[in-house]
Amino acid sequence: MSGAVIFDLDGTLVDSAPDICAAAGSVIARHGLEPLTLEQTRSYVGHGAEQFVQRCLAARGVADRPGLKAEVLAGFLDIYESAVSLTVPYPGVVAALGQLAGMGLSLGVCTNKPAAPAHAVLRHLGLDGHFAVVIGGDSLAQRKPDPAPLQAAIAGLGATATVFVGDSEVDAETAQRAGVAFALYTEGYRKAPVSDLPHDAAFDDFADLPGIVQGCLGLNGVA
Numbered sequence: 116m117s118g119a120v121i122f123d124l125d126g127t128l129v130d131s132a133p134d135i136c137a138a139a140g141s142v143i144a145r146h147g148l149e150p151l152t153l154e155q156t157r158s159y160v161g162h163g164a165e166q167f168v169q170r171c172l173a174a175r176g177v178a179d180r181p182g183l184k185a186e187v188l189a190g191f192l193d194i195y196e197s198a199v200s201l202t203v204p205y206p207g208v209v210a211a212l213g214q215l216a217g218m219g220l221s222l223g224v225c226t227n228k229p230a231a232p233a234h235a236v237l238r239h240l241g242l243d244g245h246f247a248v249v250i251g252g253d254s255l256a257q258r259k260p261d262p263a264p265l266q267a268a269i270a271g272l273g274a275t276a277t278v279f280v281g282d283s284e285v286d287a288e289t290a291q292r293a294g295v296a297f298a299l300y301t302e303g304y305r306k307a308p309v310s311d312l313p314h315d316a317a318f319d320d321f322a323d324l325p326g327i328v329q330g331c332l333g334l335n336g337v338a
């Protein structure tokens with residue numbers, strides 16, 4: 116067996132909402148629009164950059180203003196790669212990644228964040244070396260909850276047994292459609308109750324993840 120753990124990024128490995136909120140706020144301010152709250156930002160992340168911008172503009176009542184979405188999206192994507200300074204890994208993430216690698220598992224990322232800012236934030240936090248594969252929201256024609264990006268990550272790692280770790284409705288649906296075990300991190304940007312999301316395991320502390328992965332993959336011991 117070749118085991119792998121594939122992670123969602125925003126709301127799972129990292130709390131990136133403060134950077135996304137600041138970046139979006141600075142772009143919409145150019146159009147005379149008020150910034151978003153952190154809470155709004157968290158609830159709009161998860162479906163990719165275009166949907167995020169769409170939701171921001173809808174929240175400001177200007178979703179139908181001609182040409183605005185394309186302009187704001189371009190401005191947002193321009194600065195998204197440099198929006199890393201306020202982003203932090205969730206507690207215990209770094210130790211858990213080391214422990215999972217020590218168990219002989221390969222690690223990957225499957226996010227709806229575009230690939231360039233996804234790589235940038237992982238690099239900024241010194242986490243990029245952990246991941247042999249990073250699939251972003253613009254890496255394929257499809258994005259989560261389509262199973263194709265997760266399947267591409269699995270193929271890229273050559274994995275025969277996989278656990279997908281994510282924080283949202285989108286991730287739960289992706290795992291289900293791909294037929295992959297799903298571990299739900301409950302401290303991210305999820306909107307629905309935990310019980311509404313199909314999952315094999317749920318956790319609120321990354322210290323618990325190696326044991327969960329061990330159980331999902333049927334491994335014998337945590338190194």
Ligand SMILES: O=C(O)COP(=O)(O)O
Pocket residue numbers: 123124125126159160161162163164167225226227228229252283
């Ligand atoms: O919606 C995004 O841009 C990213 O969200 P994800 O990392 O949770 O997939």
Ligand SMILES: [Mg+2]
Pocket residue numbers: 123124125126127161281282283303304
């Ligand atoms: Mg997420």
